[in-house]
Amino acid sequence: MIKRIFFFISLILPFAVLQAGIVILNGLTHNYKVENGQVYKGKIAIENTDNQPQNVKIFLQDFTYHADGSINFTAPHTNDKTNTDWIRLNTNFLTLKAKEKTEVYYEITIPNQVAKPGSYWSVIIVEPVEDVKPNENKDGVNITSIVRYAIQVITDYDSENIKPDLKFESVKIDKEEGRHIAKIAIANKGEIYCKPTAAIEMYNRKNGQKVGTFSSQAMGLLPKTSKSFHIDISKIPPDKYNAVIIATDEDENAFALNVELEVKND
Structure with a gap:
């Protein structure tokens, strides 16, 4: 199911501040020129500027955006130019102590055969989540998400002779x-x-x-x-x-x- 929401400022600023004191330190667009069968490594530098610990989950999604200011976040494989299958994260969840910095690493493995030249892309979502709290009204627990931000991972394959249109x-x-x-x-x-x-x-x-x-x-x-x-x-x-x-x-x-x-x- 496509979620249609207005364009996050995180996609145009050189860095972004998340609620609960989470900061992305090394940019929100990671661009690679890639070749068949090669492996490329990257990282996302994160800091918790708050005085309290913060849980963060990290996952991949496809997305597109439009001139009306909207953006569509969708499940992997929704976009026919997705590179989500090429990307592996070293973790999907972490807890940062107060004032702690850390790095999440990822690898991009390019297939031996890519369908056609051009750009392939997805986003790595960094989403702070609140601590697990008892639900006073129902059995079980609630996990409440806070504002999430997207780091674009763009892989340009065999793109030297391609012109934009x-x-x-x-x-x-x-x-x-x-x-x-x-x-x-x-x-x-x-x-x-x-x-x-x-x-x-x-x-x-x-x-x-x-x-x-x-x-x-x-x-x-x-x-x-x-x-x-x-x-x-x-x-x-x-x-x-x-x-x-x-x-x-x-x-x-x-x-x-x-x-x-x-x-x-x-």
Whole structure:
């Protein structure tokens, strides 16, 4: 059963803080270029910053995300590009003492034959859990989960000659907290993970004069997923504009779109 929940901030920050004082110290995206039959090793560095011990469980899931800000966590093998069968964790449960740091290790064993070139991925879920407590209303015990976070493990197989295929799904301008924000939904229709940046060049529709170029932050984009790239264009006065929107990945592959936009005076 697919769980549809809103996009965790943990997937875009360089590190994440969990409830109950758990901190992931070495990033939330682990990316590997892999070859047939090879074994790759990685680790997740975890710290309990609290003054109390903390139980943590660790497990694998598949996932995808979309430009509306949602993410789908699903059981392994739901995604046809999953690499969950390739990954082995050295533990699925641990208890960290107060202020303790530890490392969870994993191995990625690439099959001797991979179906086709491209990116394969899954997430390692790190989920703090409360201590086992008696249930006053029912027989037995309850285990209550706290906020969980996902570490992406992306394996790029035979990807040197694969180019991304980015498509613009929508462009709109919203006003948020007094600022005009261009929101550009970009989908990755290709087979390879990439990390594009969106830029927008604005031209006055009446005289053709260029009034500015603005850019978003770079964000990772897995195959068959999409994200909304936000660009602050508050410096542009209200008017009607022609715009060129350009998405450029880390290898300078570029995709462009011409649109007409209106910055409203509201």
